[in-house]
Amino acid sequence: MAAGRRPPGAEPWLDWMVLPTVGVLAVVVGYPVVYTLVLSAQHYNFLEPEPARFIGAANYAQLVADRIFWQALGNTAIYTFGSVLAAALLGLVLALLVETYASPRMRLVRALLLTPWAVPFVVTAFLFRYMYLQNGGVVNAVLLHAGIVRAPVAWLNNASLALPSVMVANVWTMTPFFFLLLSAALAGIPNEVIESARVDRARGMSMIVGIKLPFLRSALLVGSLLMVISNFNDFAKIWATTQGGPGYATTTLVVYVYRLAFENFQFGYASAMGVVWLLLLMGFAVAYLRALRLR
Amino acid sequence: MRASRIVQAIALGLALAWSLAPIYWMLATSFKNELEASALDPTLWPHAATLDNYRGLVGGTLPFPTFFVNTVVTCLATAAVAVAIALPAAYALSRARFRSRGAVAYGILVSRMLPLVVLLAPLYLLLLHAHLLDSNLGLVVGFTTFGLPFAVWMLKTFIDAVPIEIEESARVDGYPRWQILLRVVVPLILPGVLTTATFVFMDAWNNLIFPLSFMTTLEKQTLPAALVVSFTGQFKTDWGGMMAAATVTTLPLMVAFFAVQRSMVRGLTAGAVAGV
Numbered sequence: 001m002a003a004g005r006r007p008p009g010a011e012p013w014l015d016w017m018v019l020p021t022v023g024v025l026a027v028v029v030g031y032p033v034v035y036t037l038v039l040s041a042q043h044y045n046f047l048e049p050e051p052a053r054f055i056g057a058a059n060y061a062q063l064v065a066d067r068i069f070w071q072a073l074g075n076t077a078i079y080t081f082g083s084v085l086a087a088a089l090l091g092l093v094l095a096l097l098v099e100t101y102a103s104p105r106m107r108l109v110r111a112l113l114l115t116p117w118a119v120p121f122v123v124t125a126f127l128f129r130y131m132y133l134q135n136g137g138v139v140n141a142v143l144l145h146a147g148i149v150r151a152p153v154a155w156l157n158n159a160s161l162a163l164p165s166v167m168v169a170n171v172w173t174m175t176p177f178f179f180l181l182l183s184a185a186l187a188g189i190p191n192e193v194i195e196s197a198r199v200d201r202a203r204g205m206s207m208i209v210g211i212k213l214p215f216l217r218s219a220l221l222v223g224s225l226l227m228v229i230s231n232f233n234d235f236a237k238i239w240a241t242t243q244g245g246p247g248y249a250t251t252t253l254v255v256y257v258y259r260l261a262f263e264n265f266q267f268g269y270a271s272a273m274g275v276v277w278l279l280l281l282m283g284f285a286v287a288y289l290r291a292l293r294l295r
Numbered sequence: 296m297r298a299s300r301i302v303q304a305i306a307l308g309l310a311l312a313w314s315l316a317p318i319y320w321m322l323a324t325s326f327k328n329e330l331e332a333s334a335l336d337p338t339l340w341p342h343a344a345t346l347d348n349y350r351g352l353v354g355g356t357l358p359f360p361t362f363f364v365n366t367v368v369t370c371l372a373t374a375a376v377a378v379a380i381a382l383p384a385a386y387a388l389s390r391a392r393f394r395s396r397g398a399v400a401y402g403i404l405v406s407r408m409l410p411l412v413v414l415l416a417p418l419y420l421l422l423l424h425a426h427l428l429d430s431n432l433g434l435v436v437g438f439t440t441f442g443l444p445f446a447v448w449m450l451k452t453f454i455d456a457v458p459i460e461i462e463e464s465a466r467v468d469g470y471p472r473w474q475i476l477l478r479v480v481v482p483l484i485l486p487g488v489l490t491t492a493t494f495v496f497m498d499a500w501n502n503l504i505f506p507l508s509f510m511t512t513l514e515k516q517t518l519p520a521a522l523v524v525s526f527t528g529q530f531k532t533d534w535g536g537m538m539a540a541a542t543v544t545t546l547p548l549m550v551a552f553f554a555v556q557r558s559m560v561r562g563l564t565a566g567a568v569a570g571v
Contacts, residue, residue, distance in 0.1 A: 118552035
């Protein structure tokens with residue numbers, strides 16, 4: 001709005017008002033990122049008496065050969081994309097469902113549907129851990145009474161069930177975000193569009209798929225980008241339910257890096273993994289934002 | 296038409312049950328005694344309702360009131376610090392024209408998307424050398440890494456919505472920019488400032504990895520970390536006590552959440568479309 005008041009050449013290079021933010025971020029984010037790059041080329045174990053020494057790309061070579069790293073990468077992908085996809089679909093269904101009712105009466109229902117969002121991640125984790133208990137857990141009790149399973153299931157102690165079970169808890173906390181986001185996007189569709197589609201006899205599914213979904217596209221893309229990033233970083237839910245186990249069945253990259261850095265104090269190796277991960281995440285974000293612009 | 300209405304009502308009922316059942320289970324369990332909470336055949340509601348679990352939080356071996364205070368203090372401090380530092384930056388990014396503006400805005404956005412764990416080891420060493428490990432101040436520094444970039448972007452969207460003409464008369468009177476920001480703009484976007492602060496507060500409240508990594512003295516822990524630590528100790532089999540602690544950890548976040556519920560989407564997507 002104020003652009004063009006001065007020719008571009010006369011614009012100052014920096015504004016002092018951004019300096020506090022830039023300064024703080026340079027120290028708490030910029031410096032750690034650079035330091036991570038430096039650490040990733042060092043052998044640095046916090047517990048060993050000898051100082052850090054430069055070892056070039058050896059950490060990265062170790063990483064390529066590390067089976068647990070690849071498993072953690074796969075787990076991260078399944079956990080992240082699986083949960084986001086499920087939560088987005090559920091949120092979409094909920095938003096479409098609630099939209100069909102008159103809104104004033106639905107205010108309380110809306111609020112109730114949002115409550116899982118207000119539960120801290122750690123609490124969600126312990127709550128589901130309690131409900132998943134093999135003996136005395138409510139999930140098994142319900143399934144046994146309904147005759148769906150014949151013996152109690154070890155949800156979190158079974159290598160093939162643990163990851164999906166944690167994902168269910170994750171979807172539970174994440175669905176309200178998509179529900180709210182998509183409800184807002186639905187409310188933003190111009191009335192004329194809906195009316196003219198109705199005149200053209202669009203009903204039910206054809207109304208949803210043909211008319212409404214295109215309007216939700218950018219909300220879905222932005223929302224899932226944000227949730228993918230936050231799931232890539234999710235530590236609390238996994239750590240407080242399974243600590244990455246059994247074995248490495250639910251070990252994602254965050255959990256593995258945390259283990260390496262704060263249980264083994266292998267700061268160098270953990271940093272190399274951090275760098276690889278950083279590149280993956282940035283690559284994903286850039287590709288995603290490109291897709292968003294191609295509307 | 297009527298059949299589809301019934302299907303819709305059933306679907307809505309299922310959705311409500313799915314959303315609320317776990318929360319109900321947490322509350323119900325927090326009022327059960329130890330025996331009932333770990334019964335092999337769980338009871339649907341507390342048959343011998345008791346407040347002992349909540350009493351145990353105050354008088355138990357672990358100082359839960361201290362954990363509560365620690366969490367409230369560090370999260371409030373983070374919200375205040377992040378908003379105070381972010382305000383001038385958001386104002387400048389919204390109003391001022393300077394050549395590095397695009398780069399600064401983009402840099403702040405990227406720092407918001409960085410994986411926290413990448414920062415973990417260097418941040419630990421940074422705090423170690425600054426003698427800030429195991430201190431509330433150090434924890435606030437850690438929380439600021441994600442609170443600050445977020446606050447800048449969210450405040451910017453609120454300032455963008457204020458018509459620039461409102462500032463003109465103050466500008467004509469010769470007020471410096473920081474006074475215009477404090478006297479004219481901030482009062483207009485006060486709800487936005489509070490919303491932003493609440494978001495930062497909630498994000499800090501949810502954070503587990505920083506207190507777990509940076510705090511070594513048990514008495515200095517935050518609630519989420521204390522839940523994890525106590526689970527290996529006090530609450531090993533005491534699910535009633537655990538759920539009471541979980542309820543106490545949830546309440547402040549629940550209050551904060553419903554205070555800003557309306558601007559939730561706007562807040563979380565602030566800057567996501569990079570409208571520089």
